[in-house]
Every structure is written in C-alpha cells, then in structure tokens.
Amino acid sequence: MLTKVIFASCLVFWINYFAVILAEDPNMTRALELMSEVPLIDGHNDLPWQFRKKFNNELNKVDLHTLETTHTNIPKIKQGRLGAQFWSAYVPCETQDKDAVRQTLEQIDVVHRMCQKYPETFMFATSSKDIMDAFSMNKTASLIGVEGGHSIDSSLGTLRMMYQLGVRYLTLTHSCNTPWADNWLVDTGSEPSQHNGLSPFGKQLIVEMNRLGMLIDLAHVTVTVMNQVLDMSEAPVIFSHSSAYSICPHKRNVPDDVLRRVNETRGIVMVNFYNDYVTCSKTAKLKDVADHFDHIKKVAGASIIGFGGDYDGVTRVPEGLEDVSKVPGLVAELLRRGWTDEEVKAALGNNLLRVLAEVEKVRDSLKAKTPDDVPIPYDEVKNPCRTSIGYANTGDLHSLSTLVILLAAALQACVTA
Numbered sequence: 001m002l003t004k005v006i007f008a009s010c011l012v013f014w015i016n017y018f019a020v021i022l023a024e025d026p027n028m029t030r031a032l033e034l035m036s037e038v039p040l041i042d043g044h045n046d047l048p049w050q051f052r053k054k055f056n057n058e059l060n061k062v063d064l065h066t067l068e069t070t071h072t073n074i075p076k077i078k079q080g081r082l083g084a085q086f087w088s089a090y091v092p093c094e095t096q097d098k099d100a101v102r103q104t105l106e107q108i109d110v111v112h113r114m115c116q117k118y119p120e121t122f123m124f125a126t127s128s129k130d131i132m133d134a135f136s137m138n139k140t141a142s143l144i145g146v147e148g149g150h151s152i153d154s155s156l157g158t159l160r161m162m163y164q165l166g167v168r169y170l171t172l173t174h175s176c177n178t179p180w181a182d183n184w185l186v187d188t189g190s191e192p193s194q195h196n197g198l199s200p201f202g203k204q205l206i207v208e209m210n211r212l213g214m215l216i217d218l219a220h221v222t223v224t225v226m227n228q229v230l231d232m233s234e235a236p237v238i239f240s241h242s243s244a245y246s247i248c249p250h251k252r253n254v255p256d257d258v259l260r261r262v263n264e265t266r267g268i269v270m271v272n273f274y275n276d277y278v279t280c281s282k283t284a285k286l287k288d289v290a291d292h293f294d295h296i297k298k299v300a301g302a303s304i305i306g307f308g309g310d311y312d313g314v315t316r317v318p319e320g321l322e323d324v325s326k327v328p329g330l331v332a333e334l335l336r337r338g339w340t341d342e343e344v345k346a347a348l349g350n351n352l353l354r355v356l357a358e359v360e361k362v363r364d365s366l367k368a369k370t371p372d373d374v375p376i377p378y379d380e381v382k383n384p385c386r387t388s389i390g391y392a393n394t395g396d397l398h399s400l401s402t403l404v405i406l407l408a409a410a411l412q413a414c415v416t417a
C-alpha cells in the first residue's frame with residue numbers, strides 16, 4: 001500500500017515536473033511566439049506520395065484527422081504550426097518515358113482535392129501573397145512542387161500547363177538523369193554524366209522557368225548543374241530539401257562554395273531532416289539538424305536558410321523530429337544556440353517569401369517576352385513510347401526553306417554570272 005502511494009505521488013511529481021519544464025522553457029515559448037508572427041514554410045513534404053502508395057490516391061478513404069501511419073496529419077500540422085507547405089508532386093523515375101506526366105497530374109490533383117476536402121486546414125496557394133493570406137486565416141498555405149524533370153517529359157508546353165495548375169517549383173531532376181540534365185548520382189560515380197550538367201534544352205528550360213515565375217529547385221542535381229543554373233538564372237534559386245555537405249558529405253547535400261553562391265544570388269537552402277543526409281548514418285538527433293542550420297548560417301548567413309523536412313518522403317527521421325508536430329522544438333533549439341529573433345524569422349519563412357517575391361518580380365519584368373516554343377531535338381528524346389508527330393512537319397518546313405534559299409542562291413548566281 002505504502003509503495004503504491006509513494007509510487008503514485010512520485011508519478012504525480014514527475015508529471016508536474018515535466019509539465020512545468022514544457023510550459024516554462026522560455027525558448028519554446030519564444031519559438032511559438034515567433035511562429036505566430038512569421039509562417040513556418042516547409043519546402044518539401046511527400047504526403048501526396050503516401051496517398052498514392054497507401055491508398056492509390058483514393059482520398060475519400062482517408063481521414064487526415066486520424067491517419068496515424070504518416071509523419072503528417074491534421075493534428076500534427078496544427079501542433080507543428082505549419083504555416084505553408086510545398087506539397088511534393090513526386091512520381092518515381094521508373095515512370096520516365098512512360099506515364100510520368102499522367103501520374104504527376106494525378107499527384108497535382110490529389111493536392112487540390114486535399115485542400116477541397118479540408119478547407120478549414122488548407123488553403124491552396126500559388127504566390128507569396130497567398131501564403132500570407134492563408135497565415136492570417138490560420139490555415140496552412142498549400143503550394144505544389146514537382147519533384148523531378150522526368151515529370152514534364154522534356155516538354156516546355158507541359159511545364160507551362162503545370163504552372164497553370166498551380167505548380168510553383170520544379171526540381172530539375174530526381175535520382176535519374178533526364179534527357180537534358182544530370183542528377184546527383186553522377187557525382188557519386190554510380191551513373192555516367194550524359195550532359196556535363198545541362199544540355200542546350202536544359203538551358204532553354206531555365207530561361208523559360210524565369211519567364212514563367214517557376215522556382216528552380218536544385219535539390220537532386222549535380223554540382224555542375226547547380227553552378228550552371230547559378231550562372232544563368234535571372235531569379236534566385238531554391239534547394240527545397242538539401243543539407244550541408246561539410247557536415248555530412250553526402251552528394252545530395254550542398255557544398256560550401258555553392259552555399260556562398262546561393263547567398264550572393266539571394267536564394268535559399270531548405271534543410272532536409274533525413275538521417276542519412278543529416279549524419280551520413282542511419283540515426284540522428286534534433287541537435288544534428290541544428291548543426292546544419294548553424295553551419296549554413298556561419299558559411300553563407302541566416303538569410304539563405306529554410307526548413308525542408310522531407311517528411312513522408314523518407315523512412316528515417318531524427319530523434320526529437322519524429323513528425324511534423326516536432327518542428328517547434330528545432331526552432332527553440334536555434335534560439336537556445338543564440339540565434340536572434342530576426343535570424344529565426346528569416347529561416348522560418350521570411351527567406352522563402354523573399355525568394356518567391358523576387359521570382360514573381362522577375363516574371364513580371366519579363367511579361368513582354370514570348371514563350372519559348374522550340375522543342376527538344378527529336379533525337380534527344382527518341383524512345384518507343386514517343387511519336388515524332390509534329391517534328392516531321394517542321395522538318396519538311398526546314399527542308400522547304402533550305403530549298404528556297406538554295407534556289408535563291410542559284411538564281412543569284414545565274415544573275416551575276
């Protein structure tokens with residue numbers, strides 16, 4: 001009996017003790033205050049991929065209030081104070097040259113349907129203004145990023161239509177080369193380089209993305225592609241879910257010289273929480289993620305940092321960052337490490353808002369420019385699932401105009417002769 005009483009009072013004591021710690025951690029209190037002033041904007045979440053994998057996109061069968069098998073659900077979103085999310089419209093590389101476009105459209109559709117199904121929680125968003133409007137209504141601004149250039153099937157028309165459907169970033173590659181860009185696996189040596197970075201069509205695409213107002217995402221590409229895009233893009237770039245190479249030398253991470261260039265060009269690196277990219281091992285802790293934040297701040301400044309958790313896209317996440325509800329703990333850790341309020345607010349959302357606003361400004365400044373309608377050369381995309389319709393005609397036209405030029409030259413020769 002006595003032991004029971006002692007046990008019970010000990011339990012009460014410990015529960016109270018921890019409640020006091022939680023309530024009175026001044027850094028956590030401050031973190032939550034800052035998160036009520038500036039939206040936490042996360043660069044990459046694969047919940048739509050979980051809808052595909054677990055439910056074949058039958059969202060009617062899903063209750064996002066109670067779904068427990070994912071990193072992301074509505075109670076976790078509320079607890080984590082998720083202000084805005086780029087939901088990933090990801091389809092695997094095995095769809096390349098097959099049904100990638102259809103599958104990507106279905107992922108875009110499932111994000112739209114999620115927003116329609118839970119209008120109290122989500123607001124579909126496509127601009128920096130939308131993000132702030134959603135935040136003021138206490139809703140999670142929901143943007144779309146397409147993860148992997150294979151999703152546009154080497155077609156600028158498809159890119160433009162995806163923009164019209166609300167897509168606001170394109171990750172140039174996933175973990176496979178496209179017919180116009182090399183992916184990070186080339187840097188590991190496990191895949192050969194096909195383009196030494198970007199092909200001429202890849203460069204056309206960058207110019208067109210600037211014109212459209214589509215964010216260029218350099219997560220997943222080779223360092224050569226990173227530098228080529230930094231050389232030529234008129235607008236700042238993003239890394240939607242990448243960490244610091246100096247802390248964990250994984251080729252998915254960003255080397256210091258690129259971090260510095262991102263600062264020079266006013267872009268953003270949104271830190272990935274995947275254990276394998278955080279510690280280069282299977283395990284990691286919240287403090288290890290904070291080390292990436294500290295390092296990027298030291299090398300390139302707090303104005304290029306953001307959050308890119310990669311929740312529901314990875315299988316191993318750090319202790320202390322188990323799901324989207326835990327992010328305030330990381331914000332508190334940054335305060336504990338001496339980050340100023342302004343630095344924390346920059347990382348939370350102000351940096352991404354600046355980048356998005358700048359991309360919108362570049363788009364507006366290029367309004368008079370005509371869309372690029374020069375297709376990728378047929379030889380570069382020839383495969384059994386692709387017809388050459390259209391190419392044949394332009395080919396005929398080309399030979400026709402060549403003929404005209406030749407005739408004219410011959411005529412001229414006759415006249416002068």
Ligand SMILES: *[C@@H]1O[C@H](CO)[C@@H](O)[C@H](O)[C@H]1NC(C)=O
Nearest residue numbers: 077078079081136137138139
């Ligand atoms: C915003 O959402 C939080 C979390 O659900 C809630 O506690 C708060 O009352 C809401 N505020 C407004 C203004 O709706």
Ligand SMILES: *[C@@H]1O[C@H](CO)[C@@H](O)[C@H](O)[C@H]1NC(C)=O
Nearest residue numbers: 263264297298299300301302
């Ligand atoms: C970032 O770039 C700005 C110029 O845009 C420069 O003033 C600043 O020193 C840079 N920060 C770091 C840490 O290099």
Ligand SMILES: *[C@@H]1O[C@H](CO)[C@@H](O)[C@H](O)[C@H]1NC(C)=O
Nearest residue numbers: 025026027335336337338339
């Ligand atoms: C909060 O962080 C500051 C450093 O900014 C530190 O001095 C203080 O001890 C921290 N408080 C707690 C409860 O961790």
Ligand SMILES: [Zn+2]
Nearest residue numbers: 147220241313
């Ligand atoms: Zn990824």
